[in-house]
Amino acid sequence: MxxxxxxxxxxxxxxxxxxxxxxxxxxxxxxxxxxxxxxxxxxxxxxxxxxxxxxxxxxxxxxxxxxxxxxxxxxxxxxxxxxxxxxxxxxxxxxxxxxxxxxxxxxxxxxxxxxxxxxxxxxxxxxxxxxxxxxxxxxxxxxxxxxxxxxxxxxxxxxxxxxxxxxxxxxxxxxxxxxxxxxxxxxxPEPKYAPATLRSVLRGVPAAIATGLSLGVRNALLIRILSTGAGMVAALAVIELLTPAWMGELAGSPDRGVLAYGIVAAVGFAADAVGSGLSMRLTRRLDSARAVCLVGFAVSVFSLACLAGATAVDGLGGILAAGGAYLLMFVGLGIVGGPMGQLLHSQVASAERATVLSVQSLIGYLGGAVGAVALGQLAVATSMAAAFGVAAVLLAIPGWLLVTAATPARAESRQVEV
Structure with missing residues (x-):
């Protein structure tokens, strides 16, 4: 193939x-x-x-x-x-x-x-x-x-x-x-794995999990990738938590707010696709995963700052400003996805690849949960602008650490044997 x-x-x-x-x-x-x-x-x-x-x-x-x-x-x-x-x-x-x-x-x-x-x-x-x-x-x-x-x-x-x-x-x-x-x-189609038996599964799965977790805490670049992923999901979580109610307030009624958010959310997925398409073009032009990530993080952090500023605008202007910043953030995250994945896979061998991806997914899930609760409380205690500002920081710091990290030796691709 x-x-x-x-x-x-x-x-x-x-x-x-x-x-x-x-x-x-x-x-x-x-x-x-x-x-x-x-x-x-x-x-x-x-x-x-x-x-x-x-x-x-x-x-x-x-x-x-x-x-x-x-x-x-x-x-x-x-x-x-x-x-x-x-x-x-x-x-x-x-x-x-x-x-x-x-x-x-x-x-x-x-x-x-x-x-x-x-x-x-x-x-x-x-x-x-x-x-x-x-x-x-x-x-x-x-x-x-x-x-x-x-x-x-x-x-x-x-x-x-x-x-x-x-x-x-x-x-x-x-x-x-x-x-x-x-x-x-x-x-x-995929290469044949060693025939699986109950004994091999009971031995192999805990070993694969232990190897994946160990790699995730020993490899400096992987630590930064996982931290950045958690920051990305936390930013998304607080936006998904706060934006629907905000849209309802700006639109003047819950029904209109639901319609406005539904449209913005659907177009947000399309904006993410646009970002992924731009990522492919930028990869050809810049020929550097880190450089492409830097562009994507800059766009996303800027969009979160714009969201914080949009909270000061009322009515239709607020909806348009929030919607534009929301879409821009998805474009930035779409730009980041592929190059960050390539950096991750450069450090992971075949034998623990799916496990490390599961670790990334789980950390992202936990980051989203913690981010939604903590930043939601911050929005209640202070303002939505403060929550969006902190979300920008949570994305900017690990993103900068990722693009400036040293690259450890490439992992050898090897098939798992049980």
Missing amino acids: TASGAARRFALISFLSWLPTGLFIPVLVLLLLDKGVSLTAVAALGVAYSVAIMVLELPTGGLADVVGRRPMIVASAAASLIALLLLGLAESILLLVASSILRGIGRALGSGPVEAWYVDTVQARSEVSDAELSRGLSFGLMASSVALAVGTVAGALIPFALHTSLAVPVLIAAACDAVRLVVTIFAM
């Missing part, structure tokens, strides 16, 4: 992985309320989903390093498919709990193996440059952002434009997962 062929398949699987999420997000809460689930129970279902991800993130990453990437992606698609069928069709609260847990399992299973498969595939070709790897990673991130943008718009429009049930976007999302499952089976 050529490097460009692997990049296209990586982008396709990334698109199919995130399209279902975009489709069901706009209708999720309303669908559950329509099924008679209380708002408190809806929140509890969200907690069940989150706990499943946090508990399984590292074990599933270790399992992907032991038994292979493709089985994990197939299992992720299958779990998500069943979860969405239950969400769309079930009425029982127990089945809806099962749906939330299965969605969390599916997300944990699929959080790292797709990217790990792509990097392993292209690194098997010695002539592939770091710049080409970075562009391929950006291509996959762009496909994910396009999927979220398209899915969010479609998921919101289908029930109301076509006067169909709220469950229809969810069932379409399930069909997308079925397509992902089939594509993974037939279009994602």
Whole structure:
């Protein structure tokens, strides 16, 4: 398989992985309320989903390093498919709990193996440059952002434009997962791993997790990458927490605020895709992952400062200023994604690649949770401008440390043996 062929398949699987999420997000809460689930129970279902991800993130990453990437992606698609069928069709609260847990399992299973498969595939070709790897990673991130943008718009429009049930976007999302499952089976070849037995899994998974965690605390560049990722997610979390209410205040009513934020959020995903596309162009021009990261961080930090300033503007002007800064931030984060991934993979061997990606995902998840709580409290105690300003600092400092870090020796690519 050529490097460009692997990049296209990586982008396709990334698109199919995130399209279902975009489709069901706009209708999720309303669908559950329509099924008679209380708002408190809806929140509890969200907690069940989150706990499943946090508990399984590292074990599933270790399992992907032991038994292979493709089985994990197939299992992720299958779990998500069943979860969405239950969400769309079930009425029982127990089945809806099962749906939330299965969605969390599916997300944990699929959080790292797709990217790990792509990097392993292209690194098997010695002539592939770091710049080409970075562009391929950006291509996959762009496909994910396009999927979220398209899915969010479609998921919101289908029930109301076509006067169909709220469950229809969810069932379409399930069909997308079925397509992902089939594509993974037939279009994602990978080298054979050592035959997995119960004993090899019980020995190999804890070893892979320990190796990945150890690498994450010993490698200076990886520490900075993980810290930067946590800062990025914390900034996103506080924006997602504060912006909807802010939009409602600026628009003059909750309904108009929901509409304004929904439009801005959908276009934000598209802006992230634009940033990923710009990242590929900048990588060709600058030929340096660090230089491209510096551009992306500068754009994102500037946009957070603009968000802080926009809080002083009222009415339509405030909405436009906030929306412009919001979109600019997503452009900056889109620019950063591919080059930062390339820097990460330059320090990680095949045997622990999926585990380290799971560590990155888990740290980002925790950073988002802590950031939302801490900066949300700061906004209540002081102002939204202060919260956005601190978010800019949380992104600027680790970002600067990342682009100025020394580069340790490149990790050797090796296949796991159990």
